[in-house]
Amino acid sequence: MASSKLKYNEIEVEGIDPSTYVECSTYIKEKIIPETLRSAGWNNASETSVGAIISYSKNSNIKQCVDQLAAITADTFVLVAYGVHVQKALSIIEIFKTTENGKALHQFNKLDSFIEIKAGRNELLDRKVNLPILITLFTKQEVKSLNKFTKQS
Numbered sequence: 001m002a003s004s005k006l007k008y009n010e011i012e013v014e015g016i017d018p019s020t021y022v023e024c025s026t027y028i029k030e031k032i033i034p035e036t037l038r039s040a041g042w043n044n045a046s047e048t049s050v051g052a053i054i055s056y057s058k059n060s061n062i063k064q065c066v067d068q069l070a071a072i073t074a075d076t077f078v079l080v081a082y083g084v085h086v087q088k089a090l091s092i093i094e095i096f097k098t099t100e101n102g103k104a105l106h107q108f109n110k111l112d113s114f115i116e117i118k119a120g121r122n123e124l125l126d127r128k129v130n131l132p133i134l135i136t137l138f139t140k141q142e143v144k145s146l147n148k149f150t151k152q153s
Helices: 021-040 062-070 083-096
Strands: 004-008 011-013 052-055 076-082 106-118 127-139 150-152
Touching: 021 052, 021 076, 021 106, 021 127, 062 083, 076 083, 083 127
Parallel strands: 052 076
Antiparallel strands: 004 011, 004 106, 076 127, 106 127, 106 150
8 A cells, every 4th residue: 555645636646646746746737737727717718828837846946937937928827836835936926926027917826735645554544634736827818717716916
């Protein structure tokens, strides 16, 4: 039995180790983001596709990340972070919003979560830990609302 399992929307995520940043980020980018945007009505609200999906870790350099975000030319992009990496991503987002490129964008946030199940001696002693997933969409378009996202000012 694995020492740790991961669930998303009550469905077990196979082959993903929650402590492995690359695996989790790839899963979020490939599976969670497209479905989240579809269910939020993004495809209905706009013909514009998401230009980039970016994730940062707790070890990312803030200045380099802000410069990278400022250099993005796409009208719409998504920044995502999970677990312990969320705090660094929030710092990057807030600093980016103070730049000229950041001021011109509309921001929508969604907080989701994985459930990490750490094995105990038996099923009753398993420990469940919520791992937050922060999904932040930046767009130049005027979008009034996205289902289950919060518009930021």
